[in-house]
Amino acid sequence: DPQNHQMEDIGSLGRLNCRAKGGASGFKVAILGAAGGIGQPLALLMKMNPLVSVLHLYDVVNTPGVTSDISHMDTGAVVRGFLGQQQLEEALIGMELVIIPAGVPRKPGMTRDDLFNINAGIVKTLCEGIAKCCPNAIVNVISNPVNSTVPIAAEVFKKAGTFDPKRLLGVTMLDVVRANTFVAEVLGLDPRDVDVPVVGGHAGVTILPLLSQVKPSCSFTPKEVDYLTDRIQNGGTEVVEAKAGAGSATLSMAYAAVKFADACLRGLRGDSGVVECAFVASQVTELPFFASKVRLGRTGVEEIHPLGPLNEYERTGLEKAKKELAASIQKGVTFIRK
Ligand code: NAI
Numbered sequence: 001d002p003q004n005h006q007m008e009d010i011g012s013l014g015r016l017n018c019r020a021k022g023g024a025s026g027f028k029v030a031i032l033g034a035a036g037g038i039g040q041p042l043a044l045l046m047k048m049n050p051l052v053s054v055l056h057l058y059d060v061v062n063t064p065g066v067t068s069d070i071s072h073m074d075t076g077a078v079v080r081g082f083l084g085q086q087q088l089e090e091a092l093i094g095m096e097l098v099i100i101p102a103g104v105p106r107k108p109g110m111t112r113d114d115l116f117n118i119n120a121g122i123v124k125t126l127c128e129g130i131a132k133c134c135p136n137a138i139v140n141v142i143s144n145p146v147n148s149t150v151p152i153a154a155e156v157f158k159k160a161g162t163f164d165p166k167r168l169l170g171v172t173m174l175d176v177v178r179a180n181t182f183v184a185e186v187l188g189l190d191p192r193d194v195d196v197p198v199v200g201g202h203a204g205v206t207i208l209p210l211l212s213q214v215k216p217s218c219s220f221t222p223k224e225v226d227y228l229t230d231r232i233q234n235g236g237t238e239v240v241e242a243k244a245g246a247g248s249a250t251l252s253m254a255y256a257a258v259k260f261a262d263a264c265l266r267g268l269r270g271d272s273g274v275v276e277c278a279f280v281a282s283q284v285t286e287l288p289f290f291a292s293k294v295r296l297g298r299t300g301v302e303e304i305h306p307l308g309p310l311n312e313y314e315r316t317g318l319e320k321a322k323k324e325l326a327a328s329i330q331k332g333v334t335f336i337r338k
Helices: 002-013 039-047 063-071 085-092 112-133 146-160 173-187 222-233 235-243 251-269 312-337
Strands: 027-032 052-059 078-083 097-100 138-141 168-170 198-200 207-209 274-281 289-297 300-304
Touching: 027 039, 027 085, 027 251, 039 052, 039 063, 039 251, 052 063, 052 085, 063 078, 078 085, 085 112, 097 112, 097 251, 112 138, 112 146, 112 312, 138 146, 138 251, 146 168, 146 274, 146 289, 146 312, 168 289, 173 198, 173 207, 173 222, 173 235, 173 251, 173 274, 198 312, 207 222, 207 312, 222 235, 222 312, 251 274, 251 289, 251 300, 274 300, 289 312
Parallel strands: 027 052, 027 097, 052 078, 097 138, 138 168
Antiparallel strands: 168 274, 198 207, 198 289, 274 289, 289 300
């Protein structure tokens, strides 16, 4: 690949050849699906993240262009592009964090589960590569349906003997980002000052905002609770309909993905008190996977927070969520075990 050669030649010829291989500090991060609607702005934002020293961009199309473009940004991370299945392993070797936004997005009228047939196979292939080339990496799964693709990833890693539940995280951060935004709007606050826990999963009724636990502490009328719950659960569909066939959330998702990846990297670095919601292997409920607040540290998910006190509205929502989640998890597990 001429573009990578050019970068490496210049790096090795550089007079002060101290960061040609990524410098002393910072983490090595790969984005799989980097040329897509999410992948491109995600690559842009990760190139701006000071915690990233090396950024690998992998896709089955268009990575040379995206890589060339992003590599001209005068930020610290060294960017390398990888194109096509035959370069997957090279893209993954040595990575400490792998972010997966590969796969097809929804069109109007589709549920996330309608994406299963295509995306399940994509996630399986990518996770086989991770198990082989960077089995100790933290993995952030964005590809939908997250409620099934995370169990798929877990099964692939189990088969390979590399599964560590602390290092596999489904990204539900966009649900939290939306919840913070919509709740702030109702309360008349700056969204940066609002923290809404969102638990369960990442599809329809499995998205369970815990409005009784919003910080700063506040109360909502029953009408506000109905409005907010519905808007948070269907925020994705709102975007899919507005884009009218051109895809689903990409820009807000890239923002959310970077917010989450940055938390994972701060945890890896050893920062204390890094807590975010994520869909992980969990014993918070009887289900094998569940999204809730988790504390991120040097080894990944170091602690899973309990759900805390739920009101009756939330307890009813939880039962509904668990029913759909159980089926989605089982569907993912069966896809690999069949
Ligand atoms: P897109 O179609 O714009 O981009 C997907 C990219 O994946 C394309 O560049 C495509 O070439 C690439 N790709 C396909 N097969 C691949 C393979 N085998 N290996 C590597 N790359 C491959 O889609 P978009 O909008 O970026 O969405 C990506 C995924 O993210 C979808 O499944 C979507 O449902 C999901 N998503 C998840 C959200 C979440 O909150 N977790 C929010 C929004 C979207």
